[in-house]
Amino acid sequence: MIRSMTAFASADADTPWGALGYELRSVNSRYLEVSPRLPDELRAIEPAVRERIAAKLTRGKVDVSLRLHASGAAGEIRINEQTLGRLETVAHAMARRFPQLGIEFTRLLDWPGVLEREEVDLEGLRAAALDLLERALADMVATRQREGERLGGFLRERLDGIARIVADVRGWLPEIRKALRARLEARLAEIAQSAEMPRADNGRLEQELVLQLSRIDVDEELDRLTAHIAEARRILGSAEPAGRRLDFLMQEFNREANTLGSKSVDQRTTQAAIDLKVLIEQMREQVQNIE
Known part of the structure; x- marks a missing residue:
C-alpha cells in the first residue's frame, strides 16, 4: 500500500497537569526531516519524539507542534x-x-x-505527552494511507493509458514497416538507375534496406515499457515504501518514450511518443508525493 507524504493530524488530551495538544504537518521531502516545537517542560522528550516518528514514517518533512496549557492545580x-x-x-x-x-x-x-x-510530576507529564503522540501519529499514518490510495488510483489509470499506447504502437508496426520498406525500395531503385550508382547490386540495396529498418525498430523499447508497467503495478501493490522506486522508474519510462519518439517515421508513433511523455510527466508529478 502506498502512502502520501502530505498530511495533517492532531490530537488533544486533558491530563492532571494540564491540556496537551499536538499538531503534525508533513510535506514532500527526499528524506525524513522532523522539526519538533515543544514546551520548555517537555523538551527532554525530543529524542523520543524523533524516534517514534521515524518508526512510523520513512520520508517527508514533518513539523511537530506540542501545546501545554497548565491547569490551576499544576504548580500551585x-x-x-x-x-x-x-x-x-x-x-x-x-x-x-x-x-x-x-x-x-x-x-x-x-x-x-x-x-x-507544588512540584509537577514531570515523568508523568512526559509519559502522557508520548502516549498522545502515538495517537497523533496513528491519525497521520491513516491520513497518508487514504491519500496514498487516491494517488494509487491516479497512477494505475495512467499506467493503463501507457499500456494502451504500447498496444496501439505494436499493432501499427507491421503496417509502418511495410510502408517504409516500400518507400526505401523505391528510393534505392531510383539511386540504382541513376548515374550516382550505375553498378549497384541487389545485395548492397538489401543491406541498406535492412540498415534503415533496424534504425526505426522499436520492439525493444516497447518490451521495456511493458516490463516497466508490470514493475510499477507490482510496486503499487507492495507493502514497502514505494516513492523512491517509482521515482527511478519514471526516469526509465521517460527514456523509452524519448527513444520511441526519436525513431519514429510515422505521424502515429510520433503522437504516441508525445502522449506517453504527457502521461509519464503526470505520473512523475504525483510520485513526488509518495512516501
Whole structure:
C-alpha cells in the first residue's frame, strides 16, 4: 500500500497537569526531516519524539507542534503559614526596637520557605505527552494511507493509458514497416538507375534496406515499457515504501518514450511518443508525493 507524504493530524488530551495538544504537518521531502516545537517542560522528550516518528514514517518533512496549557492545580503556589508566623513574630519584635524599620511585601515573599510551589510530576507529564503522540501519529499514518490510495488510483489509470499506447504502437508496426520498406525500395531503385550508382547490386540495396529498418525498430523499447508497467503495478501493490522506486522508474519510462519518439517515421508513433511523455510527466508529478 502506498502512502502520501502530505498530511495533517492532531490530537488533544486533558491530563492532571494540564491540556496537551499536538499538531503534525508533513510535506514532500527526499528524506525524513522532523522539526519538533515543544514546551520548555517537555523538551527532554525530543529524542523520543524523533524516534517514534521515524518508526512510523520513512520520508517527508514533518513539523511537530506540542501545546501545554497548565491547569490551576499544576504548580500551585501556597504560603507556608508557620514560616510566615515566625517571621511576623520577629518583625513585631524588631519594630519595637527599630520603629522606622519597613519591610516590603514582595521582599517578604522572597524569604526562603515562605512560598511553596507544588512540584509537577514531570515523568508523568512526559509519559502522557508520548502516549498522545502515538495517537497523533496513528491519525497521520491513516491520513497518508487514504491519500496514498487516491494517488494509487491516479497512477494505475495512467499506467493503463501507457499500456494502451504500447498496444496501439505494436499493432501499427507491421503496417509502418511495410510502408517504409516500400518507400526505401523505391528510393534505392531510383539511386540504382541513376548515374550516382550505375553498378549497384541487389545485395548492397538489401543491406541498406535492412540498415534503415533496424534504425526505426522499436520492439525493444516497447518490451521495456511493458516490463516497466508490470514493475510499477507490482510496486503499487507492495507493502514497502514505494516513492523512491517509482521515482527511478519514471526516469526509465521517460527514456523509452524519448527513444520511441526519436525513431519514429510515422505521424502515429510520433503522437504516441508525445502522449506517453504527457502521461509519464503526470505520473512523475504525483510520485513526488509518495512516501
